[in-house]
Amino acid sequence: MTTHDMTYPRKGQPLVDYGREIETEIAKLYDLIEAEDIRVDHYPHRWLAIKLLEEDADVRERVASARGGAELLQAAEKSVNHLRNIYGDDVDIIITDRRYGFITGLVKEVVERPPVTRRILSDRIDTIVTHRLLGIPIFVAMMWLLFKVTTDIAAPYMDWLDEVITGPFSHWAERFLNLINSPDWLVALALDGIIAGVGGVMVFIPLLLFLYFFIALLEDTGYLARAAFVMDRLMHRLGLHGKSFIPMLIGFGCTVPAIYATRTLESRRDRLLTALLCPFMSCGARLPVYVLFAAALFASHQDIVLISMYLLGVALAILTGIVFRYTIFRGKPTSPFVMELPPYRLPTIRGLATHMWERSSAFIRKAGVYIFAAAVVVWFLLNMPWGVDDQRDSWFGHTGATISHVFEPTGFGDWESSGALVTGLVAKEVVVSTMSEIYVGGVEEEGEEEFPSTPEEIGDIFEGGARAVRDSVKRVPALVPGVFQTAPDEETDLQAALKPVFSERAAVAFLVFVLLYVPCVATLAALGQEFGWSWAGFAAAYYTAVAWVAAFVVYQGAGLLGLG
């Protein structure tokens, strides 16, 4: 066979054999082209026939304007219909398939592939981290490590920031306000309301900085995409829509955009079901509440408390998903899909810093606007009717006390917690700021305190900062169990105040309730806007009911088992 023979594939000796059925039709068209001497530019006959079967638009156009072209097109159409009937698929798909089949076969013949063990490293990592059975435990372990490292390393900085805010910063604010002859109520609003409230949340900035740093690290290396992949497989097993994982992942950051992200799902049913599950993913706003209580009451097991909350949220989402699927949302199976995992890469400092900064600054902005506003309102409610002596007799106290009956069986039937849960509807960080206003801001100071001098305080700030860095660095080797023990964290005023109020089981029940009850008004608004207000109402009722039941089970269950 000479080269020349091959270059113009003729009938009978084509390069790619398209199978008997298709070859028969190619031959028919070929013969017609030859017999009628149809000339379409310089296209070889066989190629022209194949392209006509593929319904190539450009070729069809050219054929149409050629002499005898109409007849050829008609014949081609007949062949295409015939083949489509046989294969039940478009002919071009079959032809492409055969062409690939030929190439794959050829490549198998001529290429000696590396043995499977020589797979590149990233492939090997992928087989482990996206393993069917190991994938989820690895993901959970990663999350646990994330919380462990963050809480341990951030704690000294949080202590330091707390000292700075409650100490020098408050003193300076008070001095300044007195200097400009501010009325007493304004001083009280600033110190007991704003600084105690907003400051109580600001204390968590170091924690969030470290958390965002490590999340960015997981994300930039490409692991987070693998985690999403693993989680998604779980969702599928449970009969949820594959794409649901996207909004759910976003939900770990903030529930509101997560609900809007459900728009990527096609059917309203899938959208609604997914949106209803999103709030179970523990959003960033709930984290300060967990950390506050975990640090106050479970100093040595903070990481376990945190990861449990996240896992409980996921578990209840799954459970709810299953229940809804068999009750309100029956329906079709989901579409399978394939995804590309981004390559692993070394994260850059710049990339990490950008991620960290953007997220942290967003948190600070939120604290500056919503939490500030909430703190001011809560302060007024705590002091209404004007000049009320005991906070318990304030409007806030009365409302809290009324609601608190509901929470007696769940272990936190005091007016302070109930009130904080209500104000927490604005945003869950407000639970912390409210408690800070009550427990820290509300404490009557005995007599006039002697403040240390300003230079002394500035010195203290730096000294405390240096100590925080030292303690934090020391904790890194201590992360390996048994290397050496570090001193326990110092308690903030708020943590110390919570200790006598909450038993351990009440604290866990409270956190469970915070995790599960209506995330915030913005979430309800998003649900209402996307799915109508009756669904938003249903969701609010459902979440609150689930939250109460779960808290009840935790509190009473722990009681029965004799825990806490």
Add this chain to the structure above:
Amino acid sequence: MLSRIIEELEKARGPLNLDELSRRLGVQRSALDGMIETLVRKGRLREVELGEAPPMCAGCAERSGCPVVGMGKVYEVVRT
């Protein structure tokens, strides 16, 4: 090959990783990309819009940290 991609996807009952799929089919990854492109063009697979930002996302605090942004392409089987 093309039909086997869809078959494998249907069989997997869950998302598949493209690398994993290329191993299962015994096709090079780059060739698989080409085949998927063909399937997308033919409307058999659809690229899932991950980055499609709802209006609220524009001002979202978590947008930059949105885990979806770091994700590769996702394709799903189009059901007729």
Add this chain to the structure above:
Amino acid sequence: MAEGFTIALAGNPNSGKSTIFNSLTGGRQHVGNWPGKTVEKKEGIWRHDGRDIRVVDLPGTYSLAAYSLEEVIARDYIVHERPQVVVSVVDAANLERNLYLAVQILELGADLVIALNMSDTAESRGYKIDIAKLSEGLGGIPVVPTVASRGLGIEELKEKIIQAARSQPRRTAEV
């Protein structure tokens, strides 16, 4: 061999086509647009034995279906301008995908020479390609392993191109 014959370079994007084009033509290049299109057309002259051989760089494509302008340009050029030889630059490390285009060019009836480029990368990844078998599987067309970035295999490629051009009869009016 007719005087002043033309060869065309075809290949996937990133197959190393431009590097091969550069090593064939050296500095004798000229960039314009395809007639009536906004797609860039690169042409150059390869001087061989005192003769000028026109080298046309076809747009980088993965296929010859009519889905994109580039694909139509590439296939129209091969069909209408009938270059004596089409050189298909094939990335050895991504053989399967690259062959999809080469096979279509063969189906189009062109005289093909395959430059199996970046064969070093393929080797370092553990792929061993049997050149003779590949050539045979594609109907006996010449396959030349090259590492264009380091100038390896270019001389052999040139030789095969000339040989392919010589071995064919003029086929001007034939169809």
